[in-house]
Amino acid sequence: MQHHSAIGAGKLRRMRRMFGADGRSVFVAIDHAAYMGEGPPLGEPMREIAAGKPDAILATWHLARAYADVFARSGLVLRVDGGSSELGDMPKNDLNQIMHRAEEALKIGADCVVVLAFPGAPDEDQSLLRLARLVTECETLGLPVMAEMIPGGWGQAVPWTAENVARAARIGAELGADVVKTVCPGPPEEFAKVAEACPVPVVALGGPKMKTEDDVVAVARGVVRAGGAGVAFGRNVWGSEKPRALVERLREAVHGA
Template identity: 85%
Template sequence: MLNASAIGAGKLRRMRRMFGADGRSVFVAIDHAAYMGEGPPLGEPLHEIAAGRPDGVLATWHLARAHASVFAQSGLVLRVDGGSSELGERGAGDSNQILHRPEEALKAGADCLVVLAFPGAPDEDLSLTRLARLCSEAEMLGLPVMAEMIPGGWGQAVPWTVENVARAARIGAELGADIVKTVCPGPTEEFAAVVAACPVPVVALGGPKMKTEDDVVALARGVVEAGAAGVAFGRNVWGSEKPRQLVERLREAVHGA
């Protein structure tokens, strides 16, 4: 549940826009095209996702502006970091930057900001410093921050063990994040250790496309039963043939109705 005494009025209102009365949320991530150059299909599929009534969407600057009316009933979590793509050879180090400032995000209607951080990576100082500085700036505006904490980075410079994921989640919270998004390191019941280690709401990311949508729903139900505040699923939702129905199933798994 949200700790109302620990956050200001502006953050409280924005957090309540993304989390239900049960303190849980179904986020749909549609921010992949900013680095993939492809991903969430445009047009009708976006309307289908919105029709499923996700509590929040993780979106790019373009989607936030061009499809504001489509997702007006969902909280907007704006991706503000980036600066690299998958078109060429991927660099070994962290080359991301903060692309959009909190003040600009507010004008775009953001309820929250999201950034990546890689504790345990050889150049961890770059992403951890970005996160901390962004949290400081956002605090002055009453704007929550979601930290996507990936221990060791996508190359897994440190293994994604329960202990490392839990420590990464705690680091994100200690640097100022209001929500932590991270990987589920094993069986869903082990996610309880990640939640217990983190003093702010934790949501599980979905990762690569799963074999079946039953697997997607089972992951959501499992992490919530382990204490997670919800999920932030991307390609498993926008890659579905029936995204509206899948979002509705996820809402049932997370909220119980």
């Protein structure tokens, strides 16, 4: 019994590192350069993001290590899958692999790990099996797993309708994910169908750069009003001229404080 309660305590503490007492979170994704080879600017912009006090960051191994002190007050979600880049032609097939194991993620201070999964894609079995195996590995360590559920994959083999996104989110939860990150299928109010279908906290990813920062904040507010647990925004934050101010606005929109 002691073993199971220890696992439960570990997960609880790590989840609380990412989510506030209200069960909501502002995640800032800065893991793009691992496949783009460019993206989040290094140095002072990272400190600006951290100064806005995001609840957690989605980061690569390098950023987790190099900016450990900068983001020490934020939860760390480590990207553990990859293996393809935009330097070549983006492959149509799922070529991703698990690059860092759960115990390795713990050693670098991760509160959670994140992987992509593509239900509805022609080779969905590969990513769904990766997710399930990672979940079972992390369960014995008390390490939460975030599943980034993309129905049909980035090529949208199935359309990103509210129903399909909701089903993808539910699949992620059923395979054991503690948190689901997924697309917002249209206006933020559409996220209500996704939140209702998913039995674990579900957050909306930001996707392409929005026209204005008011739009970014409005989406975050709308997602939470629809029952979402928050947002995981990347280029909409690190692409901002004033990322600290934007993170602070997102915190207000998500937590209402």
